[in-house]
Amino acid sequence: xxxxxxxxxxxxxxxxxxxxxxxxxxxxxxxxxxxxxxxxxxxxxxxxxxxxxxxxxxxxxxxxxxxxxxxxxxxxxxxxx
Numbered sequence: 001x002x003x004x005x006x007x008x009x010x011x012x013x014x015x016x017x018x019x020x021x022x023x024x025x026x027x028x029x030x031x032x033x034x035x036x037x038x039x040x041x042x043x044x045x046x047x048x049x050x051x052x053x054x055x056x057x058x059x060x061x062x063x064x065x066x067x068x069x070x071x072x073x074x075x076x077x078x079x080x081x
Contacts, residue, residue, distance in 0.1 A: 005070040010047035013061070013070055015040050027055045 004014035016024045018039045028035040031053050035041070042061045044051040056064060 004073070006073050007065065007069045007071070010045075011051070011065065011070075012045045013065065014043045014045075016043050016055075024055065027053075031055055032057070 004012055006012055018025050018028050018035055018037050018041060020037050024041065024043070025035075025037070028039075028041050040058075042056050042058065043054060044056060044061065044065065045054070052064065061067070
């Protein structure tokens with residue numbers, strides 16, 4: 001399984017497990033103070049820049065991105081940012 005998925009126009013979706021004292025944890029807590037360690041959130045970028053809030057729970061991600069358009073990168077050089 002790829003550590004992230006790519007989509008049209010430079011979209012990249014990366015699952016991240018929230019761990020205390022990480023940047024993922026800090027961003028998730030700014031968005032949702034009730035976020036808990038161990039939850040899986042999704043970091044979303046387009047051409048290396050955060051898309052919207054940058055971090056989303058699955059239900060929010062489904063509203064933002066057409067999940068059917070996501071796929072594993074074709075090769076190691078595709079969308080590495």
